[in-house]
Amino acid sequence: MIPYGRQDISQADIDAVVEVLRSDFLTQGLMVPRFEEAVAEYCSAQHAVAVNSATSALHIACLALDLGPSDWVWTTPNTFVASANCALYCGAKVDFVDIDPRTYNMSVERLREKLEKARKEERLPKIVVPVHFAGQPCNMIGVKELSRQYGFKIIEDASHAIGASYNDIKVGACSHSHISVFSFHPVKIITTGEGGMALTNDPVLANRMRRLRAHGITNDEELKQPRPNNEIWNYQQIELGFNYRMTDIQAALGLSQMQRLDEFVSHRHGIAERYDAELRPLPIITPQQASGSYSSYHLYPIRINETESGKTQQKVYSALWRKGVAANLHYTPVHRHPYFENKGFKVGDFPEAERLHREVLSIPMYPTLSQQQQYSVVQILADSFAS
Numbered sequence: 371m372i373p374y375g376r377q378d379i380s381q382a383d384i385d386a387v388v389e390v391l392r393s394d395f396l397t398q399g400l401m402v403p404r405f406e407e408a409v410a411e412y413c414s415a416q417h418a419v420a421v422n423s424a425t426s427a428l429h430i431a432c433l434a435l436d437l438g439p440s441d442w443v444w445t446t447p448n449t450f451v452a453s454a455n456c457a458l459y460c461g462a463k464v465d466f467v468d469i470d471p472r473t474y475n476m477s478v479e480r481l482r483e484k485l486e487k488a489r490k491e492e493r494l495p496k497i498v499v500p501v502h503f504a505g506q507p508c509n510m511i512g513v514k515e516l517s518r519q520y521g522f523k524i525i526e527d528a529s530h531a532i533g534a535s536y537n538d539i540k541v542g543a544c545s546h547s548h549i550s551v552f553s554f555h556p557v558k559i560i561t562t563g564e565g566g567m568a569l570t571n572d573p574v575l576a577n578r579m580r581r582l583r584a585h586g587i588t589n590d591e592e593l594k595q596p597r598p599n600n601e602i603w604n605y606q607q608i609e610l611g612f613n614y615r616m617t618d619i620q621a622a623l624g625l626s627q628m629q630r631l632d633e634f635v636s637h638r639h640g641i642a643e644r645y646d647a648e649l650r651p652l653p654i655i656t657p658q659q660a661s662g663s664y665s666s667y668h669l670y671p672i673r674i675n676e677t678e679s680g681k682t683q684q685k686v687y688s689a690l691w692r693k694g695v696a697a698n699l700h701y702t703p704v705h706r707h708p709y710f711e712n713k714g715f716k717v718g719d720f721p722e723a724e725r726l727h728r729e730v731l732s733i734p735m736y737p738t739l740s741q742q743q744q745y746s747v748v749q750i751l752a753d754s755f756a757s
């Protein structure tokens with residue numbers, strides 16, 4: 371089977387991991403800070419906090435921004451469930467903003483309309499979580515502008531988008547947000563097996579997230595409460611945190627992968643350009659790129675319009691799988707999952723995301739996809755429309 375995405379692990383990556391395994395520290399050693407520095411430097415962000423997943427990073431990002439019960443978080447329905455669950459972990463409420471039908475990212479127009487309405491109803495969101503779908507940066511200038519007007523905080527769910535840029539600024543720089551989050555799951559751009567990172571330019575948020583990833587414990591003398599008998603070894607837990615730490619084994623892999631990040635992304639662009647050209651004759655829509663956006667091409671989502679092509683998404687999907695191409699579907703809109711339907715969301719709430727869901731397929735896109743494999747994907751796809 372040709373998967374829709376997979377990791378690229380080199381001998382250097384393996385050597386870096388083995389070296390940590392032979393060292394004194396498998397966790398809480400030097401590799402995590404080195405990995406954090408490398409990513410912060412790459413993105414020109416001031417601070418980076420590595421954790422065991424992007425899901426954890428989103429959770430502590432929400433907590434660091436003081437999200438709590440009665441607050442609202444808005445995100446896009448066209449995302450992985452974790453972008454919404456982070457709000458629910460904090461006891462907050464979640465709502466969605468429909469997508470732009472061209473970029474499949476959160477629509478700034480829909481966001482503006484929804485904010486106007488929410489202001490009247492006094493239920494403005496505390497945090498908005500834009501997602502850079504498929505690696506294409508969301509219209510962050512638009513979102514930032516509205517955040518100034520309506521006073522919400524911004525967490526970029528950049529799980530798809532390390533290596534992408536927006537108006538020549540790297541995603542992760544947090545120039546239009548308070549916190550940005552990356553995922554290092556193996557299908558993403560670089561991997562640590564499981565892993566994630568939260569970046570910010572605000573030292574207070576960075577310290578808070580560091581504390582929350584390690585049980586809420588501090589060694590900072592200024593934050594500790596005075597003790598009667600001057601115990602000297604004492605760290606203190608001053609709030610409820612979690613064990614969300616990344617191991618040094620993972621960080622070593624991540625640090626090693628960082629050396630090839632730009633190469634990975636440029637490979638992905640090469641694949642995208644070939645698909646763009648080869649798929650032009652087919653009755654499908656290939657991913658459109660907004661101006662000022664340099665995608666990391668985590669995904670290559672094609673869109674199949676049934677009236678134009680005479681084929682349903684399901685038909686094409688089955689034809690691909692039968693011929694060994696493991697296409698995937700990104701995404702079932704979050705509000706259409708049973709858990710969210712039980713919260714009152716229903717069909718028709720976010721029509722553009724729902725329409726995309728009926729038409730979209732992610733076809734194979736990863737750096738080690740060979741030209742030959744790619745041409746065979748194109749051929750199988752073409753055949754599925756011809757028959």
Ligand SMILES: *Cc1c(COP(=O)(O)O)cnc(C)c1O
Nearest residue numbers: 423424425450452529553554555
């Ligand atoms: C993968 C992904 C996540 C979760 O990442 P993990 O590292 O697996 O927790 C969150 N949001 C989006 C958009 C993702 O694609």
